[in-house]
Amino acid sequence: MVKKKSFIRTFFFWFLIVLLVTFVIYPFLWMVSVSFRYDTDAFDKGLIPKRPTLNAYEELLGLKKSIREELSNEDKQLLDLVKNMPEEQKKKVLEKIYSKRKKNSFPFLRFFKNSLLLAGISALISVIISIFGAYAFSRIEFSGRSYIQRGVLLVYLFGGTILAVPLYQIFVKMGMTNSGIKGMLSLFVIYIVQTLPVSLYMLGNYFRTIPETIEEAAIIDGCSRLKVIYKIIIPLSLPAIVTVFIYAFMIGWNEYLFASIFIRPYPEFHTLPIGLNEIFNSEHAIWTKMMAASVLTAVPVIILFMTMEKYLAGGLTTGGVKE
Template sequence: MVKRKSPLKIIGFWTLIILLVIFITYPFAWMLSVSFRYDTDAFDPGIIPKRPTLDTYAILLGFKKSIREELSNEQQQLLDLIKTLPKDQQEAVLAQINAQRKKESFPFLRFFRNSLLLAGLSALVSLILSVFGAYAFSRIEFKGRGTIQRGVLVVYLFGGTILAVPLYQIFVKIGLTSSGISSAIALFIIYIVQTIPVSLYMLGNYFRTIPRSIEEAAIIDGSSRMGVITKIIIPLSLPAIITVYIYAFMIAWNEFLFASIFVRPFPEFYTLPLGLNEIFNSEHAIWAKMMAASVVTAVPVVIMFMMMEKYLTGGLTAGGVKE
C-alpha cells in the first residue's frame, strides 16, 4: 500500500524548489534587466526597467556609435590646430588622439569573432580526432590499448594553473608566442588538447553500444574501415557526436586562463572572456554595456542547446549501460 504524502511535506518541498529556482535565476534576470537600461538607471531598484532601451545593444553590435567613440570638441579642435604644425608633431598628436579613442572603445564584435573561430574550429578538430580515436579504442585490438585509453584521462588530474607555465615554456621554445597569429594557434592547440580526453571517453562508450554485427555485415559487403566509420558509426552516433561538440565548444568559448596568458599582449586577438574582463576592470566600465555584452556572449550556447536538444538528451544517457 502506497502512503499518501503529508500536505505539509508537499508544500515544503515545492517551496524549497521555488526558492532554489529564484536563487539561481535572479542573477541572470538582473543581468538581462540592466542590459535594457540607460547607464544612469543601471542601479535602479526592481527587475523591470522603468525606461527600457535597445541603445546599449545597438552600440555593442556596431549599429550606433557611443559618445565615448566620437571625437570630443577638444579633440576636434586639436585636429584643426595640428594642420599648422610640422609633420613630425602632427604624427605625435594624432597618435595620442588615436590611442585615447582606442582605449575608450570596446570592439565587442572582434572579440566575438575571435571566440567563435577559436571555439568552433577547435571543437570541430577535437571531434574529428576523437571519432577516429574512440573507434580505435572500442573496435580495434592492439597492444597497450587499455593503458593508452586510461592514460589520456591523466591530463585531468592536473589543474590548468599547474599546466599553464610548462605549456607556455613549450610554446615559447617552438616560437608560437612571438605574434598574435602564432599565439592564437597555440591557444587553438591547447583547446584541442583540453577536450580530446573526455571526448574520446564519451564517444568510446557510445561506440561500444553499437552492435558489431552491423559493421561485420558492411565489411562482408566490401566496405572499408573508413566506409564503416563514415556510413555506419557516425550516422548511428549523432546524439553522442553532437553532445561532444557542444561540450568542446563550451570549454573553448568560456576559457579564460590560457587566453589571458597567450594572447594578452595582442589585443586584436582577444577572446570574449578576456575582452569582458578588460571592460569590467576598465576605468570606462559601463554596467549596461557590460551586462549587454554578457547576454550576447551567452546567446550562441543557448541557441546550440535549443537546436540540438533532442540529440543532446539522447547523447548524455547513451553509453551509460553496456550489454
C-alpha cells in the same frame, strides 16, 4: 495521516525546487534587465526597466557611437589647429587623439569573431580526432589498449594553473608566441588537447553500446572500416557526437587562463573572456554595456543547444538488430 504527510512532503519538495530555480536564474534575469537600461538607470530597483532601451546593444554592435567614443570639444579644436602645425607635432597630436578613442572603444564584434573562430574550429577538430580514436579504443584489439585509454584521462589530474608555465615554456622554445597568429595556433593546440580525453572517453563508451553485428553485416557487404565509421557509427552516434562538440565548444568559448597568457600582448586577437575582463576592470566600465556584452556572449551557446537539441535524443539504435 498518510495523505497529510504526503501533502507536506510534496509542498516542501516543490518549495525547494522553486527556491533553487529562483536562486539560480535571478542573476541572469538581472543581467538581462540591466542590459536594456540607460546608464543612469542601471541600479534602479526591480527587474522590469522603467525606460527600456537598446542603447547598450547598439553601441556594442557598432550601430551607434557611445559618448565616450565621440571626440571632445578639446579634441575637435586640436583637429582644427593641426592643419597649421609642423609635421612632427601634427603626428603626435593625431596619435594622442587616436589612442584616446581606441582606449574608450570596446571592439565587441572583433572579440566575438575571434572566440567563435577559436572555439568552433578547435571543437570540430577535437570531435573528428575523437571519433577515430574512440572507435579504435572500442572496436580494435591491440596491446596496451586499456592502459592507453585510461592513461589519456591522467591529464585531468593536473589543473590548468599547474600546466600553464610548462606549456608556455614549450611554445616559447618552439617560437609560437612571437605574434598574435602564432598565439592563436598555440591556443588551438591547447584546446584540442584539453578536450580530447573526455571526448575520447564519452564517445568510446557510446560506441560500445552500438551492436557489433550491424558493423559485421556491413563489412560482409563490402564496407571498409572507414565506410563503417561514416555510414554506421557516425549516424548512430549523433547524440554523443553533438554532446562532445558542445562540450568542446564551451571549453574554448569560456576559457580565460591560457588566452590571457598567449594572446594578451596582441589586442587584435583578444577573445571574449579577455575583452570582457578588460571592460570590467577599465576606468570606463559601464554596467549596461557590460551586462549587454555578457548577454550576447551567452547567445551562441544557447543557439547551439537549441539547434542541436533534436540530436540529443538517445535510443537511436533501439530495434536496429534483434539478438
